[in-house]
């Protein structure tokens with residue numbers, strides 16, 4: 001009896017230790033994520049009166065966490081080389097999005113003697129990286145999110161965006177419908193720079209929705 005008690009006690013202790021080790025080893029989900037990217041502008045997205053392939057590019061970030069995010073700790077670069085294109089700025093409350101345009105990247109680069117290439121979102125496909133200043137070593141940057149997009153996501157006014165905010169990537173192609181077979185498929189909705197990613201015309205059924213549907217028909 002007593003032996004059984006000790007065995008159970010040791011078992012519970014080992015279980016508790018392994019659960020806490022698991023929790024310690026599981027990285028927290030990034031609080032700030034890349035949320036939408038428009039790499040090939042064919043419209044005057046920054047509303048300065050001109051369409052410009054460099055200045056009208058934009059990226060959007062989303063605060064998926066429960067606390068304010070100080071965007072000055074975050075940086076953006078693309079897949080080519082180590083050069084940083086923009087130090088974000090401002091404070092982003094939970095559940096909110098913020099958009100940054102190519103003209104803001106150019107302004108930052110010129111102020112910091114870092115050229116004037118802008119966000120450098122290649123139309124043939126590219127990798128966009130979101131980095132954060134390492135709290136333990138301010139000289140170091142940590143990769144917090146990355147979006148690899150293909151050529152079909154970067155054609156005249158199509159935006160790659162998460163749907164809903166912070167979740168799986170989709171293609172916002174209302175302004176330039178995509179009929180091909182590459183993923184993500186087009187959702188027929190408009191890009192939303194600086195606003196929540198919404199799409200209510202034939203939103204693709206995602207895994208969560210599908211399990212809900214299945215549940216109802218059991």
Ligand SMILES: [Ca+2]
Nearest residue numbers: 039040121123
């Ligand atoms: Ca581009």
Ligand SMILES: [Ca+2]
Nearest residue numbers: 044046048050
């Ligand atoms: Ca413009």
Ligand SMILES: [Ca+2]
Nearest residue numbers: 192195196197
């Ligand atoms: Ca958006």
